[in-house]
Amino acid sequence: MKDPKVIVMGAGAVGCFFGGMLARAGHDVTMIARPDHVEAIKRDGLYMDCLSFKEYVSVKATEQLNVIDQADLILFCVKSPDSGKTIELIKPYLKPDAIILSLQNGVDNCHRIRQLIDNPVYPAVVYVATAMAGPGHLKHHGRGELAIGGWEPERAHDSEIQTQLKSVSHLFEAAGVPCKVSADVRQDLWYKFLVNCCYNGISAIGQIQYGDMVAVESVRDLIDELGREVVAIARHEGIAMSDKDAKYVIDQIPKTMPTQKSSTGQDIARRKPTEIDYLNGLIVRKGKQYGIPAPANQAIYALVKMIEHYNT
Known part of the structure; x- marks a missing residue:
């Protein structure tokens, strides 16, 4: 995945951490977030108060969903109850090959998302302790790694799926985020x-x-x-x-x-x-x-x- 455009859909604490790490590494990242977060990020950047560094990270932010049409990779970070309605809202803007990575709690989000769209959808198991300390202000309490994989067991080792997963893994790894491709996600x-x-x-x-x-x-x-x-x-x-x-x-x-x-x-x-x-x-x-x-x-x-x- 070379120079992907990354959209963080639902830029709360999890989305700001992982999207922020990609932006800090120089990638083209846009956060879709609530108005107070957008205003703060546009004004000052995203303040990442992390265990290993504390700095303002330059990243784009908006409330508008139409930027989804630019996305090669979507970090899907909305709350589980909002998965279906959010997918319906962004569906008109999705490129057919845009990859959706679900960084959500629960075990059935990918199944519910794939019932609504044909895009490649992969679960990410998120290991990070974070919170929003204020508008545009991320507080990191510990860890910060991912495990990703194909959620359909019968297709988990499909060559196209493995290529996509390895590409996403390399993107995060190069940004300082450990990201393994799991044999059994x-x-x-x-x-x-x-x-x-x-x-x-x-x-x-x-x-x-x-x-x-x-x-x-x-x-x-x-x-x-x-x-x-x-x-x-x-x-x-x-x-x-x-x-x-x-x-x-x-x-x-x-x-x-x-x-x-x-x-x-x-x-x-x-x-x-x-x-x-x-x-x-x-x-x-x-x-x-x-x-x-x-x-x-x-x-x-x-x-x-x-x-x-x-x-x-």
Whole structure:
């Protein structure tokens, strides 16, 4: 992928980090964002307050969707509930060969997107702790890598797909973002989903950082129970997820992202709708489908939905 035009659709914390890293490396990047972010970025640039550097990065920003017609690569970073309606809005502007990379929470976004368009769509498993500290101001708390792959198992090793994935991987790697092409991205997505189900809702309910959550023994027990329920559902979805690996992944989060408050927690703090229907809510629905009890996930889901109801 030589000199691609990159569009960040939904330039919140995740989009600003990865789009900002590409822009910092000299790539042509345009952020589509809310008016306050656009104004700040146009005026000063994107301020990236990262662990390894702090600087204003020059990047284009707009509220207009018609710039999508320039895109070779779209970093699709909107909230999971907004996937369908956003695709319908940008569909008239999409070039047929524009690649859409879904940097979203959840495990079913690519499936839902591909039902609406014929463009190549690939999931990215996102490992980064970030937040917006203000308009045009990104705060980075830890990590910052991606895993990408073909989400359809029967086509995962197709030569054209592999060529596209390697091109995207090289683009990020050259910009200082570790980006592996996964041999089984569905498994990687479910391990990330496991983490989201274990931490996001609790962080939102308590408005608490990951490191502080696990200082409470009963919360650690709840996290483990949430994890066991997710693993049981994952296996019914055909995902090879071991108890040992699941436990390791769960335990690493407060060590590698101790000061992070979940995206769900950030949404609640801003009185915005959350993605809980696509996190613990999906486990609850799948549990009913497979006849697998998921009381811990049901409790977290219900509590976040209650807060949402009175909060937004």
